[in-house]
Amino acid sequence: xxxxxxxxxxxxxxxxxxxxxxxxxxxxxxxxxxxxxxxxxxxxxxxxxxxxxxxxxxxxxxxxxxxxxxxxxxxxxxxxxxxxxxxxxxxxxxxxxxxxxxxxxxxxxxxxxxxxxxxxxxxxxxxxxxxxxxxxxxxxxxxxxxxxxxxxxxxxxxxxxxxxxxxxxxxxxxxxxxxxxxxxxxxxxxxxxxxxxxxxxxxxxxxxxxxxxxxxxxx
Numbered sequence: 001x002x003x004x005x006x007x008x009x010x011x012x013x014x015x016x017x018x019x020x021x022x023x024x025x026x027x028x029x030x031x032x033x034x035x036x037x038x039x040x041x042x043x044x045x046x047x048x049x050x051x052x053x054x055x056x057x058x059x060x061x062x063x064x065x066x067x068x069x070x071x072x073x074x075x076x077x078x079x080x081x082x083x084x085x086x087x088x089x090x091x092x093x094x095x096x097x098x099x100x101x102x103x104x105x106x107x108x109x110x111x112x113x114x115x116x117x118x119x120x121x122x123x124x125x126x127x128x129x130x131x132x133x134x135x136x137x138x139x140x141x142x143x144x145x146x147x148x149x150x151x152x153x154x155x156x157x158x159x160x161x162x163x164x165x166x167x168x169x170x171x172x173x174x175x176x177x178x179x180x181x182x183x184x185x186x187x188x189x190x191x192x193x194x195x196x197x198x199x200x201x202x203x204x205x206x207x208x209x210x211x212x213x214x215x216x217x218x219x
Contacts, residue, residue, distance in 0.1 A: 003080055006113070007097050007106040013038040014062060016045055021058030023048060032094045036104060037062055037069060044096060044104045046071040073098050076105055084113050122157030127175035131194035132186050136166045139191075147189060148174055151181045169194055 013036040014023055023035055027050045034047035046069030048062065056065055073096040074083050087095055093110040117123065132144070141158065148155045154176040162169040174182060183193050 003078075003083065003108065003113075003116075004076065006108055006116075007076075008109060009106040011035070011094075011107065013044065013096075013104055015040060016061075016063040016066065018062055019058060020053060020056045020060045020062060020065065023053050023062065024058060027053060033092050034070065034094050036094075036096045036107065038104055042104075043102055044073065044098055045069060047092070047094070047096060049092075072096070074108070075100070080113060080116050083108060084117060087113065120157070122173045125156055125173075125175055127154075127156055127173050128179045129195075130172045130174055130179055130182065130186075131161065131169055132172065133167060133169045133192040133194050134190065136163070136168050139168060139170065143189065144170065144172070147185050148172070148182055151177060151185055153177045153182055 011026075011030070011032070014026070016037050016039050026035055032050075034049050035053075036044060036047050038044050045066070048065070048068055049070065052065075052068040056068075070090065072086060072090040072092065074086050076097055076099050078086075083095060087093070087110050095108040095110070095113075097105045097107055099105055144158060145155055153174045156173040156175050158170055158172045160168050161171040186193060
């Protein structure tokens with residue numbers, strides 16, 4: 001997936017010799033969380049956040065507040081998933097794009113990259129979502145794929161959605177079949193089922209038996 005067509009150039013980086021007031025004015029006109037800055041040689045030196053900018057005096061030079069610059073960026077050949085991760089790590093909705101010589105090429109907008117994510121089969125294709133849990137040293141993606149495919153399921157995507165105390169949760173998107181048989185197979189392989197966005201007949205069966213037992217004991 002090529003991202004070059006998503007590079008935007010409608011905002012030029014400010015010079016680090018510009019005034020903080022110039023940046024404050026620009027933020028008042030935009031909805032971005034950060035604005036890129038370059039030096040007088042045209043090299044990217046970082047981004048400054050709107051929160052920081054409004055803490056400074058208008059007459060200050062950006063250069064005098066260089067400690068507030070955040071140096072995040074991605075390369076022009078960075079894949080879209082790493083770009084999305086960079087957005088998340090830096091709590092930004094704008095991501096500067098640099099070439100191999102650290103020259104500023106433009107920026108990505110968060111909504112555009114999220115839009116690409118929404119077009120992947122994980123979101124675009126019909127299927128059920130299943131979250132399973134197992135010990136960090138006990139799970140394997142090859143085993144997970146085998147469990148899904150042995151039940152005639154189609155694994156559309158999988159990622160580790162939580163890791164805590166040596167236990168991980170894996171979120172799966174599964175197509176082609178219902179989830180009940182897959183859930184039961186995961187249980188046989190000692191996976192905990194955290195959630196399945198489809199009726200889980202195993203749990204329903206246990207509930208029905210429990211209700212029946214309660215009625216029997218109350219006779």
